Amino acid sequence: MGVGRCVKSEGRLAAALVLEEGVSLDEPEDGRVRRAAERRSQRQEQLLAAARQVFAQKGYHATSVADILERANASRGTFYLYFPSKRAVFEALLDTMFEHIQSAVRRVRTDPDAGPVIDQMRGNVERVLGAVEQNRELAIILLREAHAHEVELDQKVTAFYQRLMERIQGGLRLGQQMGIVRVCDLQTVGNLLLGALKEAIVGWLCSDGAMPRDRFALEILNYVAGAILVQSA
Amino acid sequence: MGVGRCVKSEGRLAAALVLEEGVSLDEPEDGRVRRAAERRSQRQEQLLAAARQVFAQKGYHATSVADILERANASRGTFYLYFPSKRAVFEALLDTMFEHIQSAVRRVRTDPDAGPVIDQMRGNVERVLGAVEQNRELAIILLREAHAHEVELDQKVTAFYQRLMERIQGGLRLGQQMGIVRVCDLQTVGNLLLGALKEAIVGWLCSDGAMPRDRFALEILNYVAGAILVQSA
Amino acid sequence: MGVGRCVKSEGRLAAALVLEEGVSLDEPEDGRVRRAAERRSQRQEQLLAAARQVFAQKGYHATSVADILERANASRGTFYLYFPSKRAVFEALLDTMFEHIQSAVRRVRTDPDAGPVIDQMRGNVERVLGAVEQNRELAIILLREAHAHEVELDQKVTAFYQRLMERIQGGLRLGQQMGIVRVCDLQTVGNLLLGALKEAIVGWLCSDGAMPRDRFALEILNYVAGAILVQSA
Amino acid sequence: MGVGRCVKSEGRLAAALVLEEGVSLDEPEDGRVRRAAERRSQRQEQLLAAARQVFAQKGYHATSVADILERANASRGTFYLYFPSKRAVFEALLDTMFEHIQSAVRRVRTDPDAGPVIDQMRGNVERVLGAVEQNRELAIILLREAHAHEVELDQKVTAFYQRLMERIQGGLRLGQQMGIVRVCDLQTVGNLLLGALKEAIVGWLCSDGAMPRDRFALEILNYVAGAILVQSA
DNA sequence: CATGAATGAGAATTCATTCAT
DNA sequence: GATGAATGAATTCTCATTCAT
Numbered sequence: 001m002g003v004g005r006c007v008k009s010e011g012r013l014a015a016a017l018v019l020e021e022g023v024s025l026d027e028p029e030d031g032r033v034r035r036a037a038e039r040r041s042q043r044q045e046q047l048l049a050a051a052r053q054v055f056a057q058k059g060y061h062a063t064s065v066a067d068i069l070e071r072a073n074a075s076r077g078t079f080y081l082y083f084p085s086k087r088a089v090f091e092a093l094l095d096t097m098f099e100h101i102q103s104a105v106r107r108v109r110t111d112p113d114a115g116p117v118i119d120q121m122r123g124n125v126e127r128v129l130g131a132v133e134q135n136r137e138l139a140i141i142l143l144r145e146a147h148a149h150e151v152e153l154d155q156k157v158t159a160f161y162q163r164l165m166e167r168i169q170g171g172l173r174l175g176q177q178m179g180i181v182r183v184c185d186l187q188t189v190g191n192l193l194l195g196a197l198k199e200a201i202v203g204w205l206c207s208d209g210a211m212p213r214d215r216f217a218l219e220i221l222n223y224v225a226g227a228i229l230v231q232s233a
Numbered sequence: 234m235g236v237g238r239c240v241k242s243e244g245r246l247a248a249a250l251v252l253e254e255g256v257s258l259d260e261p262e263d264g265r266v267r268r269a270a271e272r273r274s275q276r277q278e279q280l281l282a283a284a285r286q287v288f289a290q291k292g293y294h295a296t297s298v299a300d301i302l303e304r305a306n307a308s309r310g311t312f313y314l315y316f317p318s319k320r321a322v323f324e325a326l327l328d329t330m331f332e333h334i335q336s337a338v339r340r341v342r343t344d345p346d347a348g349p350v351i352d353q354m355r356g357n358v359e360r361v362l363g364a365v366e367q368n369r370e371l372a373i374i375l376l377r378e379a380h381a382h383e384v385e386l387d388q389k390v391t392a393f394y395q396r397l398m399e400r401i402q403g404g405l406r407l408g409q410q411m412g413i414v415r416v417c418d419l420q421t422v423g424n425l426l427l428g429a430l431k432e433a434i435v436g437w438l439c440s441d442g443a444m445p446r447d448r449f450a451l452e453i454l455n456y457v458a459g460a461i462l463v464q465s466a
Numbered sequence: 467m468g469v470g471r472c473v474k475s476e477g478r479l480a481a482a483l484v485l486e487e488g489v490s491l492d493e494p495e496d497g498r499v500r501r502a503a504e505r506r507s508q509r510q511e512q513l514l515a516a517a518r519q520v521f522a523q524k525g526y527h528a529t530s531v532a533d534i535l536e537r538a539n540a541s542r543g544t545f546y547l548y549f550p551s552k553r554a555v556f557e558a559l560l561d562t563m564f565e566h567i568q569s570a571v572r573r574v575r576t577d578p579d580a581g582p583v584i585d586q587m588r589g590n591v592e593r594v595l596g597a598v599e600q601n602r603e604l605a606i607i608l609l610r611e612a613h614a615h616e617v618e619l620d621q622k623v624t625a626f627y628q629r630l631m632e633r634i635q636g637g638l639r640l641g642q643q644m645g646i647v648r649v650c651d652l653q654t655v656g657n658l659l660l661g662a663l664k665e666a667i668v669g670w671l672c673s674d675g676a677m678p679r680d681r682f683a684l685e686i687l688n689y690v691a692g693a694i695l696v697q698s699a
Numbered sequence: 700m701g702v703g704r705c706v707k708s709e710g711r712l713a714a715a716l717v718l719e720e721g722v723s724l725d726e727p728e729d730g731r732v733r734r735a736a737e738r739r740s741q742r743q744e745q746l747l748a749a750a751r752q753v754f755a756q757k758g759y760h761a762t763s764v765a766d767i768l769e770r771a772n773a774s775r776g777t778f779y780l781y782f783p784s785k786r787a788v789f790e791a792l793l794d795t796m797f798e799h800i801q802s803a804v805r806r807v808r809t810d811p812d813a814g815p816v817i818d819q820m821r822g823n824v825e826r827v828l829g830a831v832e833q834n835r836e837l838a839i840i841l842l843r844e845a846h847a848h849e850v851e852l853d854q855k856v857t858a859f860y861q862r863l864m865e866r867i868q869g870g871l872r873l874g875q876q877m878g879i880v881r882v883c884d885l886q887t888v889g890n891l892l893l894g895a896l897k898e899a900i901v902g903w904l905c906s907d908g909a910m911p912r913d914r915f916a917l918e919i920l921n922y923v924a925g926a927i928l929v930q931s932a
Numbered sequence: 933c934a935t936g937a938a939t940g941a942g943a944a945t946t947c948a949t950t951c952a953t
Numbered sequence: 954g955a956t957g958a959a960t961g962a963a964t965t966c967t968c969a970t971t972c973a974t
Contacts, residue, residue: 043954061294064946064947064948065947065948065949066947066948074955074956075955075956075957076948076949076950076956076957076958077950077951077954077955077956077957078954078955078956078957080948080949080950081954081955084949085948085949086947086948086949182455182459184452184455184456185444185448185452187436187440188433188436188437188444188449188452188453188456189452189456191429191432191433191435191436191437192429192430192432192433192452192453192456193429194432195428195429195430195431195432195433196424196425196426196428196429196432197425197428198428198432199424199425199427199428199429199431199432200421200424200425200428202424203420203421203424204421204424207420211418211421216421219417219418219421219422219425220421220425222415222417223417223421223422223425223460223461224460226415226459226460226461226462226464227456227457227459227460228456228459229459231459231464276937276938297963297964297965298964298965298966299963299964299965307938307939308938308939308940309939309940309941309965309966309967310937310938310939310940310966310967310968311937311938311939312966313965313966313967313968314936314937314938314939317966318965318966319964319965319966509958509959527760530942530943530944531943531944531945532942532943532944540959540960541959541960541961542944542945542946542960542961542962543946543947543958543959543960543961544958544959544960545945546944546945546946546947547957547958547959547960550945551944551945552943552944552945648921648925650918650921650922651910651918653902653906654899654902654903654910654915654918654919654922655918655922657895657898657899657901657902657903658895658896658898658899658918658919658922659895660898661894661895661896661897661898661899662890662891662892662894662895662898663891663894664894664898665890665891665893665894665895665897665898666887666890666891666894668890669886669887669890670887670890673886677884677887681884682887685883685884685887685888685891686887686891688881688883689883689887689888689891689926689927690926692881692925692926692927692928692930693922693923693925693926694922694925695925697925697930742933763967763968763969764968764969764970765968765969773934773935774934774935774936775935775936775937775969775970775971776933776934776935776936776971776972777933777934777935779969779970779971780933780934783970784969784970785968785969785970
């Protein structure tokens with residue numbers, strides 16, 4: 001979950017998590033411990049939610065731990081009980097976001113029983129749009145402030161975009177092999193595509209529903225198709 | 234420009250500058266003033282250069298005035314002698330950059346004696362690439378640290394991108410009227426194009442000459458052409 | 467008061483204070499909160515005391531937050547935990563002083579069952595002397611550093627003296643109507659009296675008990691009586 | 700002059716002053732040197748005037764050397780050529796003020812051919828009022844901000860007031876010996892008088908001519924007379 | 933004599949993090 | 954587990970003073 005890694009006294013949390021999963025244990029203590037663990041993750045969720053909102057509203061730098069505390073109605077001590085640092089919360093949020101988005105992108109398949117490539121692409125686009133739409137605030141931060149932060153955060157973001165790029169380039173390469181994608185420099189066109197998507201999605205998210213999702217997906221698909229497919233008859 | 238506005242005792246400097254332009258005077262006084270003014274703007278250049286480098290390396294927020302000072306080998310006081318604030322240096326740098334880039338983009342003309350549109354576009358692309366190549370560090374900041382949180386800075390950056398977007402959308406609209414550009418949502422495709430260019434150019438600048446400029450320009454043109462032109466026979 | 471307003475997380479403190487007053491609760495929780503609140507206000511008192519001393523010694527401007535910190539044995543952060551600014555501490559101190567002094571001055575009454583005017587005046591003088599004696603440092607600041615340059619502080623001090631002047635002039639006017647006070651310009655004589663008191667009290671406070679309070683009060687009364695009363699037979 | 704003491708390279712100034720006084724020397728160099736010395740003291744006067752105005756307007760602390768420079772149309776270097784520090788200019792101004800005021804106060808004489816005491820007092824009061832009226836700005840600073848400054852300045856101001864106090868007390872003592880002044884504590888009544896005068900004069904100066912000088916002097920005299928003279932028949 | 937660029941010691945304030953209770 | 958008071962390093966900015974030219 002990425003969040004787990006952020007907890008300060010890892011020992012304790014580890015124990016708690018193990019117990020949390022050890023549902024079927026029938027020891028008398030279990031009930032109590034379980035409830036404790038639940039309360040624990042509830043608290044964490046609370047903090048994460050608060051952080052997400054404040055970060056989205058004010059950006060990473062302008063957000064102070066105090067802001068998060070206030071919105072979460074928690075105390076400083078509590079915060080550092082669940083997260084080792086302000087950065088860690090942000091990272092946890094980013095991780096969640098990353099997962100959502102990444103799990104929305106499926107590798108394009110060429111086996112006979114996979115549908116037509118274009119439909120797979122449309123599926124990817126629509127799933128990604130769904131994912132970012134569900135995490136608007138966070139997505140906007142990720143897409144916008146991407147490189148504006150602390151060095152270590154930057155690495156995380158960079159890594160994410162690199163993974164994305166690999167998928168994109170992989171797709172392009174495959175498409176070239178299949179004769180669908182025109183000859184081009186993978187690096188450059190990969191960047192062009194990634195940037196295009198980032199900017200357009202931010203714009204879309206910020207326009208706040210000015211264009212329905214499917215219509216927007218179609219615009220993207222047409223654009224991408226034109227940009228990379230061979231102009232066959 | 235913009236930089237000049239940051240200097241504190243404008244009156245005197247202005248006077249000095251005027252004298253500097255008062256070419257033919259050969260009095261000893263003149264020489265001294267002239268040298269003083271030169272030294273002054275040299276120092277400013279020094280500070281700007283240092284700021285440019287540090288900002289590019291660490292981003293706006295992570296850069297402290299102390300960082301700039303260290304690299305410029307100047308003292309705190311000197312800095313505030315030339316710029317009223319950290320933000321002001323950044324703004325000065327941005328202004329320079331904006332001018333460079335904007336003057337590189339020429340409105341596409343359709344009069345008979347203007348060359349073919351595609352050539353005009355190529356010209357634009359190549360000029361822009363030339364401009365950003367000459368201001369690598371600055372361009373990277375501008376393209377990356379898109380939104381700078383500091384409200385007034387953000388306005389500046391946003392305004393710049395808006396102007397750019399207007400040109401892009403204007404071009405698209407014109408193309409559509411001429412029947413060259415395919416039917417599409419100007420807002421969305423405008424964003425897609427702007428984002429594509431931003432990302433690709435940053436990538437190119439950071440790869441540090443991995444690809445010659447004309448080759449890179451060609452990749453971009455092919456991409457853009459495919460993305461927006463009608464797929465005529 | 468005024469001091470309370472300076473505390474940052476007002477909500478929680480307020481709660482704590484309420485609990486503090488929730489007298490009969492004997493739960494362990496209560497005790498803890500109570501002690502916490504006590505420690506809190508103790509700390510504040512500590513800072514105020516330190517500030518009072520340093521301000522009295524060096525004056526408002528020459529005193530740096532660091533000076534206060536040093537004397538209070540607190541750290542920078544702590545200071546700003548209790549007061550939003552250097553000015554705020556000073557204001558808090560002034561407010562306390564103002565209240566003390568003002569509550570010592572009672573309006574002179576002429577109803578039959580009020581004692582003789584001269585006794586009421588003596589009462590006022592002695593009460594004021596008592597008040598300033600109890601707040602020596604503070605009083606010295608107030609009386610000396612009359613105008614504090616920091617605009618908002620100045621307003622506060624000026625307002626205080628104006629209120630005082632109004633009382634003095636009111637008293638003079640009343641006395642004139644009663645035929646006790648000689649004919650004179652209220653503004654001028656008001657100033658003369660106010661200034662006389664300020665200077666003499668500062669001198670007395672600084673002489674550190676060289677003259678007993680009642681003796682000093684008598685000197686003042688004689689002086690004032692001579693200065694303003696009609697020289698009746 | 701007090702000012703002389705403030706000059707940085709005392710050697711040079713001393714030389715200049717000597718030469719300035721050495722008017723009748725007929726050496727060929729004289730004219731030039733003389734003009735130089737004149738220019739010199741002109742410059743100094745210029746700086747002093749500028750300082751006086753700015754100090755009066757903004758107070759000692761709020762005034763920066765830059766403010767003075769701007770108003771005097773001089774450069775930093777020039778300033779420090781004539782005065783070793785910001786404080787020194789202020790001191791020079793104070794010194795001038797002191798002299799003016801002090802020379803306005805004449806010791807009360809009791810020899811037969813000296814006029815009546817009360818007339819001598821009136822004379823003193825009117826001369827002092829004349830002096831402060833001529834130096835309004837400076838006088839206001841002196842009377843108001845008296846003790847709000849740097850330690851060393853304070854000493855100067857304190858010393859001035861002490862000299863004044865000595866005269867006042869001397870006068871009182873004399874009066875007592877002559878049987879004119881009532882029995883009282885010299886220290887206390889001295890303070891009362893000094894304070895009364897300070898406050899009233901400031902008020903008068905600030906009211907900007909609301910009351911003519913002689914009328915104001917009369918109010919003061921009546922007040923003082925009542926406050927200190929024996930209430931003889 | 934005159935200049936004004938350069939200096940650097942502070943000043944106030946913020947805020948992530950720690951730790952005693 | 955929970956709390957919130959305490960910390961102090963870091964940041965931006967000011968301004969009296971020096972000194973090379």
